[in-house]
Structure formats: C-alpha cells, structure tokens
Amino acid sequence: MAEFIHNAWYVGALSHEVAGDALFARRLLDLPILFYRTGAGTPVAMLDRCPHRFAYLSKGRRIGDAMECVYHGLRFGADGQCTRSPYQESPPANAVVRTFPLIERHRMLWIWMGDPPLADPAAIPDHSHMDVAAMRPLIWHVKFAGNWQLGNDNLMELTHLFWLHTGTIGGWKADAGATPGETYSARTDEQGRVQSRTFVPDIERPSVFHNGVPAGVPYDQWNDTEWVAPANMKFTMVARPAGQDGEDASYMVQSHCITPETATTSHYFSGFSRIFDLDGDEADDERFISFFRGIFEREDGPMMADIEAQMGTSDLMALNPVILPRDRGAILVRRLVTRLIAAENNGLQHAA
Ligand code: FES
Ligand SMILES: [Fe+2]
Incomplete structure (x- = not known):
C-alpha cells in the first residue's frame, strides 16, 4: 500500500x-x-x-x-x-x-x-498570513525521523504542550487539563478540512509563550486549528481581555506543513506571523527561529523518532491505541488520510 x-x-x-x-x-x-x-x-x-x-x-x-x-x-x-x-x-x-x-x-x-x-492552484491551503509584511512573518524548515502522519498526530493533539514542552513553551498552566470552563471541539467541515477549537476562559497568561500582553489581567483565549490534507495545518491563536468582545490583545497565526521525505522521515515547514514583538531586527528574527527550531529538535523530533521506532508501521489504528478525549481531531485526520490513500490506491481521481 x-x-x-x-x-x-x-x-x-x-x-x-x-x-x-x-x-x-x-x-x-x-x-x-x-x-x-x-x-x-x-x-x-x-x-x-x-x-x-x-x-x-x-x-x-x-x-x-x-x-x-x-x-x-x-x-x-x-x-x-x-x-x-x-x-x-x-x-x-x-x-x-x-x-x-x-x-x-x-x-x-x-x-x-x-x-x-x-493540480488546481485554488486547492492550495490558505496561509496568507505569511504575506502580511506588517505581521513580520517568519518561516523555517526542519526534519524529523518519523512517518509524516506522526506530524499530524503531534500537531492535532496540542495537550502535549503541557507535558512534553513544560520546560519551554508549555509551562504556563499550573494544573494542565483542569482549567475551569475550558472547552474543546473538533469536526470535519464541508471541504474535508478538520477544524478544532480549544477555548480557555479567564486565564492569567493567555499564550504558550511571551506574546506582548501585560501580566496580571485575565484573558480569554482561543486556539483554532485547521487541517488540510495531507498534512498542512494552520493555528490561529487569539487572546482578549476576559469576557469582552473588544480588540484582540494578542493574535498569532502559525503555519505547520509536513511533507514526506521517505516513508519514515519527514520535512516540517513551520512559520508564524503575529501582532506583537514587531519592532525587532533580523537578529531578533533569528532568535525566534532558533528558539522554535530548538524546541522541535530537542522535544518533538526525538519523541516522533521514538514513536516511529516503537510503532514500526504507519497504521496507528492497527496497533489498537488508547484513545483520549482530546484525540478527536487527530483521529478524524487519521481516518480522512486512510480514506484518501485508499481512494488513490483504487485509482479514483480526487482533488485532495
Ligand atoms: S547524460 Fe546523464 S547520465 Fe548520461
Ligand atoms: Fe510540540
């Protein structure tokens, strides 16, 4: 197959x-x-x-x-x-x-x-936030030693922030998984994209890292993920003063695009644009990039290499894994990918 x-x-x-x-x-x-x-x-x-x-x-x-x-x-x-x-x-x-x-x-x-x-250019996923020069877009490339679908699994299950990344970008929740009022949903839309949303109300630090908002004020935060087949994801992170409809205090859009290199190694193109920290110079941009690249190379990358070695197959469901509530988005993606691969193997034409 x-x-x-x-x-x-x-x-x-x-x-x-x-x-x-x-x-x-x-x-x-x-x-x-x-x-x-x-x-x-x-x-x-x-x-x-x-x-x-x-x-x-x-x-x-x-x-x-x-x-x-x-x-x-x-x-x-x-x-x-x-x-x-x-x-x-x-x-x-x-x-x-x-x-x-x-x-x-x-x-x-x-x-x-x-x-x-x-090949219909209209089917290219929308990452137009990377075109907004005023949002100072940054983008870079890394690789990981795992099947490309492990990239989907990793990015569609962001609770790993509070466990795998505790020492870097994920240490901001005192009791991960227990924020009162937090909600999570994931669904497949009419275009075959998977949309997931995490809403975290009334928290003190509305981001996974410093994002220019003052401390000591409660915020509501939305993290939206949009997945487009086979492995192109966009995260939109918004924070506003708690309970208000006013202006965004923080806004960031991230691109996470995975392309298979081989069956067991993958390219990961990652980038973001934002409305904070816009007055830096090129050295600041380099620091941002090496910070995120370093996190991936030290934390996510080795985890995916371990998992690749442990699984020995790209067929996660064949291994009868435990399924948790926050896996919903990742499982929807797995199912869609399985269907798309089967359709292609059957010679059916489709615009993925
Ligand atoms: S000319 Fe290219 S291999 Fe001979
Ligand atoms: Fe991660």
Whole structure:
C-alpha cells in the first residue's frame, strides 16, 4: 500500500531556499527533486534524475535556464525536454525529465506530485498570513525521523504542550487539563478540512509563550486549528481581555506543513506571523527561529523518532491505541488520510 497521497499540494521548499542561480535538491515522497529558478525568477521543480543513466541532475551545471547532466552531457530545458544530445543531430524522443506543477505562494513553493491535470492552484491551503509584511512573518524548515502522519498526530493533539514542552513553551498552566470552563471541539467541515477549537476562559497568561500582553489581567483565549490534507495545518491563536468582545490583545497565526521525505522521515515547514514583538531586527528574527527550531529538535523530533521506532508501521489504528478525549481531531485526520490513500490506491481521481 502506498505510503503517500500524491494528488495533493505539498510544500516542497520555502521561497528563500530556492534563490538566485543556485540548485536546490530535496527528496520528497521518496523521489529526488531538483528546484531552481529560471533567469526570470520562475521556480522550477523536476525529477533529479537523468533519463540516460540516472545521474543526479543537481550534480550537473546550469546553462542558462537548462540543466546539463554531468555524466554524458545531455541538456534539459526547464520544461524537462532534452534540448541537446552531444553526439547526434537531435535528442532521442524519450529523453525527457519529469517536471512537476509548482506554485509560489505564501513564501512557500507548493509542489504537486500526482496527476498534473488535477493540480488546481485554488486547492492550495490558505496561509496568507505569511504575506502580511506588517505581521513580520517568519518561516523555517526542519526534519524529523518519523512517518509524516506522526506530524499530524503531534500537531492535532496540542495537550502535549503541557507535558512534553513544560520546560519551554508549555509551562504556563499550573494544573494542565483542569482549567475551569475550558472547552474543546473538533469536526470535519464541508471541504474535508478538520477544524478544532480549544477555548480557555479567564486565564492569567493567555499564550504558550511571551506574546506582548501585560501580566496580571485575565484573558480569554482561543486556539483554532485547521487541517488540510495531507498534512498542512494552520493555528490561529487569539487572546482578549476576559469576557469582552473588544480588540484582540494578542493574535498569532502559525503555519505547520509536513511533507514526506521517505516513508519514515519527514520535512516540517513551520512559520508564524503575529501582532506583537514587531519592532525587532533580523537578529531578533533569528532568535525566534532558533528558539522554535530548538524546541522541535530537542522535544518533538526525538519523541516522533521514538514513536516511529516503537510503532514500526504507519497504521496507528492497527496497533489498537488508547484513545483520549482530546484525540478527536487527530483521529478524524487519521481516518480522512486512510480514506484518501485508499481512494488513490483504487485509482479514483480526487482533488485532495
Ligand atoms: S547520465 Fe546523464 S547524460 Fe548520461
Ligand atoms: Fe510540540
């Protein structure tokens, strides 16, 4: 059974990772992919494999917008067509490199690795908060040694903040799980997205970390999560003075997009924009990024690597796990993913 959903938009790279004339190679859905920008700045994604003897094209060199293979010199245009074969008049008809639909949006390069005719740009998840320069968006990439669905499990079950992350971003609730009036809901909407909401009324510190609000005032807080298949999530965190409809005291939107590297390793593209701490400089941005990257690399990443080793399968439900009330969103996602993979394996066309 396939491990991946192919007919879907994935983040293949961050816009800033594919810059200038440089070649950028990354494994996605267990295929080697080469990214670069044409002279006009248009990003390109092609299979990083020469169709002659299967050298990595990324080890070759650029000739204008074309790639020349380092092994025997076949040259391919940005559309994957061979434009030159050194020892014959015209290249063989099958000298073609597969290229992939690629759209640059929200500071990310979205790649479609399924049937090209199904690639509808309108289906790219909305992460437009990353476009709001006034909210000082930041975005970065890390990896983890686990199946991509462990990323969904991790991000759809945020109670782990108060246990796994107690020493970093999760220590702000004295008695986790017992805040009076706290509610949680999760549902699948008409578009096949999973929406979950945690509402925490009347708390003193309305965030998982410092967010610019004064201490000593009670706040109501909403944490909304929106999941779009296969593994693209957006968190919206809002805090307001308790019991008031007035202006947001704090507002932050986070992007969490997972793309499989292999069946057991994954890319994690993470970023946020916010309405607080906006007057810092680039050094402050770097500190933010290394703080969050460090938390993931020291806390979530090792946990997912452990779980990958313990499970030995991507089929969580086959292991008959204990299900807790706050698992609802994660379980809805697991079920949808199972259905999408089954549909693709059955050859059904769908726009995931
Ligand atoms: S492997 Fe690329 S030209 Fe031979
Ligand atoms: Fe976490």
